[in-house]
Amino acid sequence: MNIKNLTNPLSLNNPVIVQILGICSSLAVTVKMKPALVMGLSVMVVTAFSNLVMSSLRKGIPSRIRIIVQLVVIAALVILVDQFLKAYVYDVSKQLSVYVGLIITNCIIMGRVEAYALGNKPWDSFLDGIGNGLGYAAILLIIAFFRELFGSGQIFGMQVIPESWYIANGGFYSNIGLMLFPPMALIIVGCIIWIHRSLNKDLQEK
Amino acid sequence: METLNLFIRSIFIDNMVFAFFFGMCSYIAVSKNVKTAVGLGAAVTFIMVMTVPLNYLLNEHVLKANALVEGVDLSFLSFIVFIAVIASFTQLVEMIVEKFSPTLYNQLGIFLPLIAVNCAILGGSLFMQQKVAAGAITNAWQSVVYGLGSGLGWWFAIVMMAAIREKAQYSRIPAALKGPGIAFIITGLMGIAFMIFSGIKL
Numbered sequence: 259m260n261i262k263n264l265t266n267p268l269s270l271n272n273p274v275i276v277q278i279l280g281i282c283s284s285l286a287v288t289v290k291m292k293p294a295l296v297m298g299l300s301v302m303v304v305t306a307f308s309n310l311v312m313s314s315l316r317k318g319i320p321s322r323i324r325i326i327v328q329l330v331v332i333a334a335l336v337i338l339v340d341q342f343l344k345a346y347v348y349d350v351s352k353q354l355s356v357y358v359g360l361i362i363t364n365c366i367i368m369g370r371v372e373a374y375a376l377g378n379k380p381w382d383s384f385l386d387g388i389g390n391g392l393g394y395a396a397i398l399l400i401i402a403f404f405r406e407l408f409g410s411g412q413i414f415g416m417q418v419i420p421e422s423w424y425i426a427n428g429g430f431y432s433n434i435g436l437m438l439f440p441p442m443a444l445i446i447v448g449c450i451i452w453i454h455r456s457l458n459k460d461l462q463e464k
Numbered sequence: 465m466e467t468l469n470l471f472i473r474s475i476f477i478d479n480m481v482f483a484f485f486f487g488m489c490s491y492i493a494v495s496k497n498v499k500t501a502v503g504l505g506a507a508v509t510f511i512m513v514m515t516v517p518l519n520y521l522l523n524e525h526v527l528k529a530n531a532l533v534e535g536v537d538l539s540f541l542s543f544i545v546f547i548a549v550i551a552s553f554t555q556l557v558e559m560i561v562e563k564f565s566p567t568l569y570n571q572l573g574i575f576l577p578l579i580a581v582n583c584a585i586l587g588g589s590l591f592m593q594q595k596v597a598a599g600a601i602t603n604a605w606q607s608v609v610y611g612l613g614s615g616l617g618w619w620f621a622i623v624m625m626a627a628i629r630e631k632a633q634y635s636r637i638p639a640a641l642k643g644p645g646i647a648f649i650i651t652g653l654m655g656i657a658f659m660i661f662s663g664i665k666l
Contacts, residue, residue: 278644281488325580329551333544341540356590359543363583365489440483441655448641448648455640463643 263385267393269458273366274397275451276461280366285443287357287398291414294402295395296343296350300358302391304335305367309387311335313375328371329362336361366390401446409437467609470600474613477662478591480584481621482655487584491622492647501626502619509615511557511579512588515550516611517604519589522549523596546589554580588614625651 273279280301287297311331319327340358343351351358361367370390375383406412411419411433423429436442455461480486487508494504522545529537562569579585592610595601601610628650637646 275644278492279489281485281492285485285488326548326551326555329547329580330544333547337540337543340543356587356594359546359590360486360583360587362543362547363581363586365581368581436656439655439659440485441652441659443485444648444652444655448645448652451645451648452638452641455645459640462639 260382260385263382264389264392267386267389268396269393269454270461272393272397272454273369273390274394275447275454277366277369279369280364280394281447285401285447286440287354288402288405288443289409289438290353290406290412291399291402293350293353294398296347297354297357298391298395298398300339300343301361301364301366301394302388304332304339304361304364305370305391305394306384306387307335308332308367309370309375309383310380312371313378313380313383316376324376328368332367332371333362366394397447397450400450401443404446405437405442408434409442467606470606471609471613474610475617475620476658477664478614479617479621479658479661480587480614481618481651482658483662484587486587487582487618490582491618491625491651492644495622495625495629495647497630498623498626501622505615505619505622507579508582508584509612509619511550511554512585512611512615512618513608514557514611515546515553515585516588516592516614517607518549518553519546520592520596520601520604520607522546523593542590542593547586550585550589551580584614584618621654624654628654 267273271277274281287293308328308331312328315327315331336359339361340351343354343358370383370387374386378386403413406414407418411417411424419431421427423431425432478484481488481491490504495501523542524531526532527538527542527545529539532538558569588611591614592601592607595610601607625647629647632646632650641649
């Protein structure tokens with residue numbers, strides 16, 4: 259039971275490519291792998307702890323005002339994450355700019371609180387949050403891997419395509435500039451969904 | 465002139481969907497037919513026109529350094545203040561619409577609560593804050609224009625997307641791409657088309 263909470267969101271019930279949640283703030287941070295990793299971890303922390311808090315409070319909150327309570331809990335957690343990033347990884351925090359704040363409205367967090375944490379025990383909800391955060395981070399890293407590799411020839415800021423291949427150095431290769439633009443992130447997600455659903459036929463529509 | 469510039473920029477060049485991916489969740493989920501897309505777009509635009517200026521005033525008079533009390537910088541609270549304004553405003557609009565126009569309420573009913581968590585709205589307020597810091601928005605009127613422009617940009621995007629998806633129903637799409645897969649690829653292609661505007665200098 260507990261293990262399933264962690265492993266299910268990684269592929270079969272992945273928040274991004276199966277539930278189609280949390281795309282909003284995710285794609286813009288995938289130009290490079292480092293911000294993608296930081297963003298994925300931040301979302302994981304916020305999802306896990308908001309699930310934990312809301313699940314602990316679930317019996318005391320009237321359902322009419324639950325949305326606003328959820329938003330306050332999530333916003334407080336995001337402020338903590340934002341201050342932490344500003345203090346320890348300032349350059350990444352600058353790159354992420356408004357997208358850290360947008361974790362508040364990331365549908366994965368609200369979605370998991372509504373769909374899972376409000377009806378389950380705190381520890382299970384916590385694991386569910388970790389699992390969904392990991393599923394989200396995995397997709398971000400896959401997208402960022404392709405965009406950084408083809409867009410700037412690097413992985414985690416390390417040059418992997420040999421310098422001598424570039425046209426500037428008398429070679430035959432040049433980076434694909436289009437990879438750095440927003441539309442390519444969408445197309446890569448589309449392709450990931452395509453491959454994923456070809457492998458898991460029961461996820462296909464109709 | 466600068467205000468007009470801001471308006472056109474926020475619709476076409478800095479389009480919420482194609483340039484920043486804001487509001488993608490509801491954009492993909494609710495773009496299956498044009499009618500509901502128009503309804504959601506209208507609601508989002510309305511809430512944005514209201515909340516961006518409200519948050520602008522809060523930012524200017526409460527949150528900014530030295531705004532409320534000399535020597536106090538409350539800007540770390542901006543996330544929580546902005547989202548509280550948006551959530552309570554959405555709730556308020558829902559109640560007013562329910563009271564005075566039940567027909568409109570029935571049309572928008574399901575979308576209104578969703579709007580509180582639409583990233584485009586919070587994104588609008590956060591970008592407004594950045595633009596204030598950068599000097600691109602200097603008064604409350606410009607923040608109204610910015611909210612309107614961003615909302616309209618989102619509206620255009622979702623209506624166009626819904627129209628394309630209605631047509632795409634008749635085409636033969638590989639089984640694994642049906643639904644969200646093709647929606648992402650279409651959005652990507654539309655985004656490439658919108659990149660034309662980024663060359664325009666205003």
